[in-house]
Amino acid sequence: MLDRRVQKATELMNGNLAEPRSNRELSRKVGMSLNNFYHLFLKELGTTPKHYLLNQRMEAARKLLLYTEYTIDEIAARTGYADRYHFSKTFKRFYSVPPAAYQQMSGKK
Numbered sequence: 124m125l126d127r128r129v130q131k132a133t134e135l136m137n138g139n140l141a142e143p144r145s146n147r148e149l150s151r152k153v154g155m156s157l158n159n160f161y162h163l164f165l166k167e168l169g170t171t172p173k174h175y176l177l178n179q180r181m182e183a184a185r186k187l188l189l190y191t192e193y194t195i196d197e198i199a200a201r202t203g204y205a206d207r208y209h210f211s212k213t214f215k216r217f218y219s220v221p222p223a224a225y226q227q228m229s230g231k232k
Contacts, residue, residue: 125167125168126163128153128155128160129153129167129168131152131153132149132152132153132160132164132172133175135149135152136149136172136176137179140176140179140183140201140202140203141200141201141203142203143203144172144176146160146161146172176203177217180202180203180204181202181213181214181217181218183201183202184198184199184201184202184210184214184222185218185225187201187202188222188225189226189229195207195210195222195223195226198210199211211223
């Protein structure tokens with residue numbers, strides 16, 4: 124069973140992927156020191172909070188590209204990226220294909 128503090132942190136991250144989240148903010152919200160929070164999160168989920176959030180954002184972006192008519196700019200904003208360029212670069216690094224090409228492969232646009 125997942126530690127309740129880690130569970131709360133993941134709920135905060137998943138609740139609004141567009142909102143920037145720092146480890147310091149999350150640790151404060153779950154009532155832990157930054158160092159203890161980081162190590163507990165890593166122990167419980169096998170990944171850092173930063174990488175967990177990146178994975179959640181990229182999975183959400185992938186689904187939005189597949190199942191919605193949102194533009195890439197809209198998807199970037201909904202998944203926490205200030206601009207299309209940074210989002211596209213991250214998406215390509217993550218999935219080895221740019222978001223526009225991924226969207227086209229799915230039959231959209």
